[in-house]
Amino acid sequence: ATEATLGGEITSENASADQKIGPLAMELTKDLTEDIVREALVWASLHGGVVGDKTNGKSGTSPGVGMVHVPLALLPTPFPRQAFEQALELATHYNTLVDRVSQDSHFLRECLAHTRKADSFTAKLMNIYDQILAEGIAQDIQLGLHRSDYMLDMATGALLQVEMNTISSSFAGLGALTSQLHKYLIGRFGQDLGLNVENVPENSAANDFAEGLGQAWLEYGNPNAAVLMIVHAKETNMYDQHWLSFKLYEKYGAKVFRRTFAEVAAQAKLDEKRTLLIGEQPIALVYFRSGYSPDDYVSDRDWDVRLLMERSTAVKSPSISYHLVGAKKIQQELTKPGVLERFLHDKDAIAKVRESFAGLWSLENDGGDHILEEAVAKPEGFVLKPQREGGGNNIYGKDVATTIKKLNQEELAAYVLMQRIFPTVHDSYLVRDGVCRTSKIISELGIFGTYLRNGEKEILNKQAGHLVRSKVSDSDEGGVAAGYGVLDSPYLT
Numbered sequence: 001a002t003e004a005t006l007g008g009e010i011t012s013e014n015a016s017a018d019q020k021i022g023p024l025a026m027e028l029t030k031d032l033t034e035d036i037v038r039e040a041l042v043w044a045s046l047h048g049g050v051v052g053d054k055t056n057g058k059s060g061t062s063p064g065v066g067m068v069h070v071p072l073a074l075l076p077t078p079f080p081r082q083a084f085e086q087a088l089e090l091a092t093h094y095n096t097l098v099d100r101v102s103q104d105s106h107f108l109r110e111c112l113a114h115t116r117k118a119d120s121f122t123a124k125l126m127n128i129y130d131q132i133l134a135e136g137i138a139q140d141i142q143l144g145l146h147r148s149d150y151m152l153d154m155a156t157g158a159l160l161q162v163e164m165n166t167i168s169s170s171f172a173g174l175g176a177l178t179s180q181l182h183k184y185l186i187g188r189f190g191q192d193l194g195l196n197v198e199n200v201p202e203n204s205a206a207n208d209f210a211e212g213l214g215q216a217w218l219e220y221g222n223p224n225a226a227v228l229m230i231v232h233a234k235e236t237n238m239y240d241q242h243w244l245s246f247k248l249y250e251k252y253g254a255k256v257f258r259r260t261f262a263e264v265a266a267q268a269k270l271d272e273k274r275t276l277l278i279g280e281q282p283i284a285l286v287y288f289r290s291g292y293s294p295d296d297y298v299s300d301r302d303w304d305v306r307l308l309m310e311r312s313t314a315v316k317s318p319s320i321s322y323h324l325v326g327a328k329k330i331q332q333e334l335t336k337p338g339v340l341e342r343f344l345h346d347k348d349a350i351a352k353v354r355e356s357f358a359g360l361w362s363l364e365n366d367g368g369d370h371i372l373e374e375a376v377a378k379p380e381g382f383v384l385k386p387q388r389e390g391g392g393n394n395i396y397g398k399d400v401a402t403t404i405k406k407l408n409q410e411e412l413a414a415y416v417l418m419q420r421i422f423p424t425v426h427d428s429y430l431v432r433d434g435v436c437r438t439s440k441i442i443s444e445l446g447i448f449g450t451y452l453r454n455g456e457k458e459i460l461n462k463q464a465g466h467l468v469r470s471k472v473s474d475s476d477e478g479g480v481a482a483g484y485g486v487l488d489s490p491y492l493t
């Protein structure tokens, strides 16, 4: 985003008495804005609303060194109550859908057959999947810690799913904190702002993700076993992860070991019962906060250790099958007529899930719907997506047309074409590195879901809190970590 779109800094010159903070349409003076920003930053610092400060070389490795407050929207962003409740209601249906699809190897192989030929990352994941199925999975406890992301399409008012994350779903920790922060600010400045605290919904995401981890650890049944969190060597978002580890220990007494793929490769082995051992420490549960991007696998050694962990009796969150279900190709295949009916049986649930689908198309054998021609003619109405997670990978605008024209038939199998969603633009104040700027933003609502099943026994299937990420409205790709997005919360209207 250019400086211009981030709006000017609030200074004595440019702020005027009738400065409107658009989103909640109330009057804000410069003095009041400064008071709110100060309280926000103090509260965030006192309550662990922090991320690594990239200007400090040690921030990604040493806890307690080089922290800065989490990039924030100063106040919550308006969101229609009906759409919010619709998103909440979808959570258990999407949890069930992921679990059912994960058990249908025929469907997964059929959908990813061409993609694995065109995309080496998908191919490597599928190779692990094939080996695990051939050998017989060692652990039938499945833990899903998902986040289903939505945007509200301004033109139609439709709540449309952007994607389903089944691996490394971030910000359960910091998202819950942002709701608490906004409630604090409205409680303190409510009168001046003309806002009500109860319009900012309670947010249980951190507690609910800790519950999912804790229940899976209990279900594994060995109190001496630990939880292994797979992390990046340098991690800007480590405190979001630590929130979960701390709550897990506080509520269940389970200890978390943080290791990179390289460290696991050096320290891990399986005993004769395929128990995963880190040194002599048995592991009950592997929780991935890395491994979702090809960049996370520096060499085949990392792929070997992914397979080793997958073969073990430790619960994996996600298992390789849950990981595959989160592929954008699967998201696109699920929108085909009659496919949902293979996995969900409740007519109402099917209708509600189908209603949340944005337009999604395969690029292969143009199914006669001439969608490729339309995408080349009107590229700004589409997003072209490779099979990648972690942000920064999508193709927008004219590049959609040029890419479609450049790729051959097989290469096109590595992408999906998606309807571009245009949410309402709101005015907001974004606070980053202590500086508050007015900005025009669009927001994305994430609903967390926790799902735990042991064989035939379904133990947890919950809507597990929420997250709002807002970004400057003219930036294609958001991403808090990427430096465009901020953490926000919904103000139900």
Ligand SMILES: Nc1ncnc2c1ncn2[C@@H]1O[C@H](COP(=O)(O)OP(=O)(O)O)[C@@H](O)[C@H]1O
Binding pocket: 149, 151, 162, 163, 358, 383, 385, 388, 389, 390, 391, 392, 393, 394, 418, 419, 420, 421, 422, 444, 476, 477, 478, 479
């Ligand atoms: N259909 C879409 N319409 C508008 N923006 C989109 C759409 N799909 C993705 N985006 C934007 O791109 C970002 C990343 O896309 P996403 O599918 O979530 O990929 P990733 O798995 O890398 O997060 C989203 O957070 C959103 O800001």
Ligand SMILES: N[C@H](CCC(=O)N[C@@H](CS)C(=O)NCCC(=O)O)C(=O)O
Binding pocket: 165, 167, 168, 169, 170, 171, 235, 236, 237, 240, 241, 289, 290, 292, 389, 390, 391, 469, 478, 479, 480, 481, 482, 485
């Ligand atoms: N640093 C890693 C980041 C892990 C990660 O990128 N997760 C994806 C889903 S795969 C995601 O949830 N993206 C939304 C966060 C954003 O907007 O920046 C972590 O926190 O463990």
Ligand SMILES: [Mg+2]
Binding pocket: 149, 163, 390, 391
């Ligand atoms: Mg995403």
